[in-house]
Amino acid sequence: MSQFSASVQEAIDKIREDVARLHGELTRYELVVWTGGNVSGRIPGEDLFVIKPSGVAYDDLAADNMILCTLDGEVVPGTPGSDRSPSSDTAAHAYVYRNMDNVGGVVHTHSTYATAWAARGQEIPCHITGMADEFGGPIPVGPFAIIGDDSIGRGIVATLDGHRSRAVLMQNHGVFTIGKDAKDAVKAAVMCEDVARTTHIALQGGPLIDIPQDKIDALFDRYQNVYGQPGTAAGEGDSK
Numbered sequence: 001m002s003q004f005s006a007s008v009q010e011a012i013d014k015i016r017e018d019v020a021r022l023h024g025e026l027t028r029y030e031l032v033v034w035t036g037g038n039v040s041g042r043i044p045g046e047d048l049f050v051i052k053p054s055g056v057a058y059d060d061l062a063a064d065n066m067i068l069c070t071l072d073g074e075v076v077p078g079t080p081g082s083d084r085s086p087s088s089d090t091a092a093h094a095y096v097y098r099n100m101d102n103v104g105g106v107v108h109t110h111s112t113y114a115t116a117w118a119a120r121g122q123e124i125p126c127h128i129t130g131m132a133d134e135f136g137g138p139i140p141v142g143p144f145a146i147i148g149d150d151s152i153g154r155g156i157v158a159t160l161d162g163h164r165s166r167a168v169l170m171q172n173h174g175v176f177t178i179g180k181d182a183k184d185a186v187k188a189a190v191m192c193e194d195v196a197r198t199t200h201i202a203l204q205g206g207p208l209i210d211i212p213q214d215k216i217d218a219l220f221d222r223y224q225n226v227y228g229q230p231g232t233a234a235g236e237g238d239s240k
Contacts, residue, residue, distance in 0.1 A: 003078060003079075008043070008046060011043050011044060011045075011046070012043055012048070012050070012068060013063070015041040015042075015043055015049075015050045015182070016050050016063040016064070016066045016068075016080075017063045018041055018181075018182055018183065019039050019040060019041045019050045019051070019052065019066050019182055020052075020061050020062050020063045020065075020066050022039045022041075022182050022183060022186050023037075023038075023039050023052060023058055023061050024058070025186050025190070026039065026058070026107075026109060026186070026189070027058050029189075029190045029193070030111075030112075031109040031110075031111040031175075031189055031190065031193055032058070032109050032110065032111070033110070034057075035054075035055050035056060035057060035058070036109075036110050037107075037108055037109045037110060038051060038052050038087040038089055038093075038107070038108050039051075039052065039105070039106075039107050039182055039185070039186060040052075040087075040090075040093045040105065040106045040107075040182065041104065041105050041181060041182035042097055042103070042104045042105065042181075043068075044104065047070060047071045048068060048069065048070060048071070048076065049068075049069055049071065049093065049094070049097055050066045050067065050068055050069070051066070051067055051069060051086050051087050051089075051090055051093055052065075052066060052067070052086075052087055053065055053066075053067055053081060053084040053085065053086060053087065054084070054085045054086060054087050054088050055085075056084075064080045064081065065080070065081045065084065066080075066081055067079075067081040067082065067084060067086040067087075068080075068081070068082070069086060069090060069094065070094075071094055071097050071098045072094060072098075073086075073090045073091045073093075073094035073095075073150075088147050088148070089108050089147065089152065091148070091149050091150045091152075091153060092106075092108075092147075092150060092151075092152035092153035092156065092176070093106045093108075093153070094150070094153065095150040095152075095153025095154060095156075095157065096153050096156055096157060096176075096178065099153075099157045099161075100157060100160075100161065100178065102180070103178045103179070103180075103185075104179065104180050104181040104182070104184070104185075105178065105179045105180070105181045105182030105183065105184055105185035105186070106176065106177070106178055106179075106182075106185055107175075107176070107177045107178075107179075107182070107185040107186050107188070107189045108174065108175065108176050108177075109174060109175045109177075109189050109193070110173075110174040110175070111174070111175055111189070111192070111193035111196070112193070112197075113193055113196035113197040113200050114139075114167075114169060114174070114175045114192050114193050114196035115169075115173075115174045115175065116196070116200070117139075117141075117169055117196055117200075118141065118169035118170060118171055118172060118173060118174060118175070119172055121141055121171045121172070122141065123138045123139060123140050123141050123169070124138060124139040124169070124192075124195060124196050124199055125138050125199065125208065126138050126211060126216055127199060127202070127208040127209060127210065127211060128195055128198060128199065129211070129219055130191075130194075130195065131191075131195040131199075132211060132215070132216040132219035132220055132223075133219050133220060133222075133223035133227070134166075134188070134191045134195075134223065135164060135165045135166065135167065135188075135191075135192075135195075135220075136164030136165065136216065136217075136220035136224075137164055137165065137216055137220075138165070139165050139167045139168070139169060139192060139195070139196075140159050140160075140163060140165055140168055140169070141159075141168070141169045141170075141171055142155040142156060142158070142159040142160075142168045142169065142170045142171060142176075143155045143158075143159075143170070143171060144170070144171040144172050144173070145170065145173070152170060152173070152176070155168075155170060156168055156170070156176050156178075160178060164220065166178050166179055166184075166185070166188040167188050167189070167191075167192040175189060175192055175193070177189045177192060
């Protein structure tokens with residue numbers, strides 16, 4: 001018998017399925033290699049989230065081996081997957097959820113181009129209208145931090161709290177993204193790598209052309225509040 005009410009258990013089961021499936025998007029868009037990277041999703045209305053197990057091949061990820069954790073980063077005993085160790089980034093994800101109530105999903109990748117910017121400790125400047133749409137300006141750099149405790153989480157929150165961007169380049173490490181749910185955070189990770197690659201390639205040809213700040217503001221406002229079909233989130237339409 002489940003230790004949770006029927007409605008909470010139903011929500012947990014759904015997030016397990018979503019998180020397991022969304023890891024496939026990281027490989028589909030070539031944002032990760034081997035077992036690196038992770039996706040997590042918050043259980044709506046509960047102090048719980050689901051994250052992948054540590055060191056398990058992406059092909060072997062399934063709903064029943066996703067790990068349920070508290071917002072303190074502790075594995076919930078007696079639940080599917082609780083005999084495994086959660087992702088090494090669990091403490092970072094937990095810190096974000098504890099300190100950013102509006103976040104329902106967190107993603108971590110070492111995607112090639114975005115991580116190259118992180119290795120230089122350089123933010124990705126906003127010179128593309130699609131980047132203005134999605135991120136509302138540059139993608140910032142967070143501080144260098146070591147895996148193992150909530151240091152990375154503290155850096156994520158300190159950098160993104162109050163910032164338009166849903167992506168942060170953690171210096172010398174890689175990309176973390178946040179979203180209203182896990183799918184939204186995955187989309188931000190995909191788009192972060194896309195703009196990192198395009199901006200890098202553009203720089204090889206010479207200086208970039210600035211977009212006036214008022215135009216960035218207008219693009220961001222339209223994409224976040226007008227674009228798409230009624231009743232759908234920004235960016236969930238079939239095409240621009």
